[in-house]
Amino acid sequence: MCDCLFCKIIAGEIPSEVVYEDEQVTAFRDINPVAPTHILIIPNKHIASINELTPEDESLVGHLFAAAKDLAKQEGIAESGYRLIINVGPHGGQEIYHLHLHLIGGHKMRHPMG
Ligand code: 5GP
Ligand code: ZN
Numbered sequence: 001m002c003d004c005l006f007c008k009i010i011a012g013e014i015p016s017e018v019v020y021e022d023e024q025v026t027a028f029r030d031i032n033p034v035a036p037t038h039i040l041i042i043p044n045k046h047i048a049s050i051n052e053l054t055p056e057d058e059s060l061v062g063h064l065f066a067a068a069k070d071l072a073k074q075e076g077i078a079e080s081g082y083r084l085i086i087n088v089g090p091h092g093g094q095e096i097y098h099l100h101l102h103l104i105g106g107h108k109m110r111h112p113m114g
Contacts, residue, residue: 006098036106
């Protein structure tokens with residue numbers, strides 16, 4: 001059994017507000033949103049971080065971004081704009097070691113990043 005929070009969310013063992021899922025990715029609302037729209041898009045396959053990507057994962061990563069684009073439109077923020085963020089490792093601020101793409105929007109982002 002995978003002892004990973006996001007694997008448990010994919011398996012439905014931990015409740016979440018899923019907004020999109022297909023055979024490759026799952027997207028759900030962040031439990032602690034930093035903006036009106038804050039969605040996490042994750043591969044269904046457990047990949048700990050960008051550091052663990054292999055060449056076979058390249059199309060999967062492309063699919064993560066394609067899902068982000070579609071979800072931005074679905075959320076009505078495609079034209080106003082948004083941020084896509086992947087945190088990697090301790091200095092990157094990664095807290096959950098299952099690769100995830102943050103889709104953040106719905107208000108004007110402050111600078112610097114975050
Ligand atoms: P990271 O810092 O690893 O890039 O982002 C992890 C994100 O996961 C955070 O924004 C945090 O709010 C979110 N998160 C942590 N635990 C849960 C949970 O149980 N459910 C949901 N939906 N989001 C979570
Ligand atoms: Zn996982």
